[in-house]
Amino acid sequence: MAELPFDPTLDDVRRALNLPGFEHEAAWQRMSPRPRLMRRPGDWAGQARRGEVLILLYPGEGTLSFVLTRRTETVATHKGQIALPGGSQEPGDLHPGDAALREACEELGVCRAQVELLGRLAPLYVVVSDFEVHPFVAYTPCRPAFRADPTEVAEVLEMSLRDLLNDACKAEERWQVGGFELDVPFYRLGAYAVWGATAIILSELEQRLRAALSVEP
Numbered sequence: 001m002a003e004l005p006f007d008p009t010l011d012d013v014r015r016a017l018n019l020p021g022f023e024h025e026a027a028w029q030r031m032s033p034r035p036r037l038m039r040r041p042g043d044w045a046g047q048a049r050r051g052e053v054l055i056l057l058y059p060g061e062g063t064l065s066f067v068l069t070r071r072t073e074t075v076a077t078h079k080g081q082i083a084l085p086g087g088s089q090e091p092g093d094l095h096p097g098d099a100a101l102r103e104a105c106e107e108l109g110v111c112r113a114q115v116e117l118l119g120r121l122a123p124l125y126v127v128v129s130d131f132e133v134h135p136f137v138a139y140t141p142c143r144p145a146f147r148a149d150p151t152e153v154a155e156v157l158e159m160s161l162r163d164l165l166n167d168a169c170k171a172e173e174r175w176q177v178g179g180f181e182l183d184v185p186f187y188r189l190g191a192y193a194v195w196g197a198t199a200i201i202l203s204e205l206e207q208r209l210r211a212a213l214s215v216e217p
């Protein structure tokens with residue numbers, strides 16, 4: 001990987017979120033398990049449920065960081081996996097980003113008054129749960145004092161934007177998932193693998209930052 005000229009700043013993130021003509025599907029494919037259904041089949045009945053997730057940025061140790069969670073073994077879906085804070089849209093969530101902000105408050109104790117929404121990424125279909133997930137990017141000027149909800153969050157994890165852009169923090173393996181063999185790219189986060197929908201969403205942010213910083217993948 002080309003050496004990064006500097007750590008991404010908040011202004012870099014703002015520029016990355018507003019790049020014209022960005023090819024998000026190409027960014028998705030870099031960290032997508034293969035094979036993976038990227039769109040909901042047109043002949044399926046009904047509609048996918050809407051969910052929202054939050055990439056919450058804040059000052060880390062010399063670089064911007066963001067929070068991930070390890071889900072408990074008692075949540076309804078994606079038990080034990082590494083995820084962004086978020087969940088399904090509820091009737092009181094009237095505006096884009098409301099569900100992501102509400103869930104961040106419920107899961108981690110980081111509530112709306114502390115957070116500035118910066119923008120959004122492309123919505124991603126998740127076939128396992130039949131959700132269309134809308135990712136939002138936000139910023140809070142101080143590292144939050146996380147208060148995890150023990151029913152949903154087994155562990156609070158932190159990752160830096162520098163690590164997101166570091167190819168040494170990526171790997172790919174062949175896994176057995178749900179009875180199928182998949183080639184699974186993932187980000188390394190300590191002892192954990194960040195894969196699936198979370199890695200695909202983060203890949204879009206990574207590739208947007210690379211484009212904004214003119215750093216080749």
